Amino acid sequence: MKKIGLAILLLIQPVCAETRVYECAMSVAExxxxxxxxxxxxxxxxxxxxxxxxxxVVRDDRVLSSPTLIKRDGKYSGTAEDKFIYNKSGDFYGVHVKDASYLFDDCKEVG
Structure with missing residues (x-):
């Protein structure tokens, strides 16, 4: 239920860019x-x-929020205050910490 509430909240916030909601597969890597x-x-x-x-990224009760990402060579990346590194290229998303990466792909638009 928290996921739906967050998704709705994020959708109604005023943004210049079009907001899209995806359901993505997730992989974990060392x-x-x-x-x-x-x-x-x-x-x-x-x-x-x-x-x-x-x-x-919303998974279970956890929400990871990227900083405003900087575009370089057609890819977006940035480091948040939590020291997580976020990147985005097309419909591929990544969240990276010291010894693990969380990768989101095979995304299908749901909203």
């Missing part, structure tokens, strides 16, 4: 020395709310 390994598909995915230069 990260070491800048390399991604041991990629495993999670048993269920997450909702991703994309407003152009920022996105939110």
């Amino acid at each position: 990260t070491k020395n800048g390399s991604i390994s041991n990629v495993m598909r999670a048993s269920y995915g997450a909702m991703v709310v994309d407003s152009g230069d920022q996105f939110y």
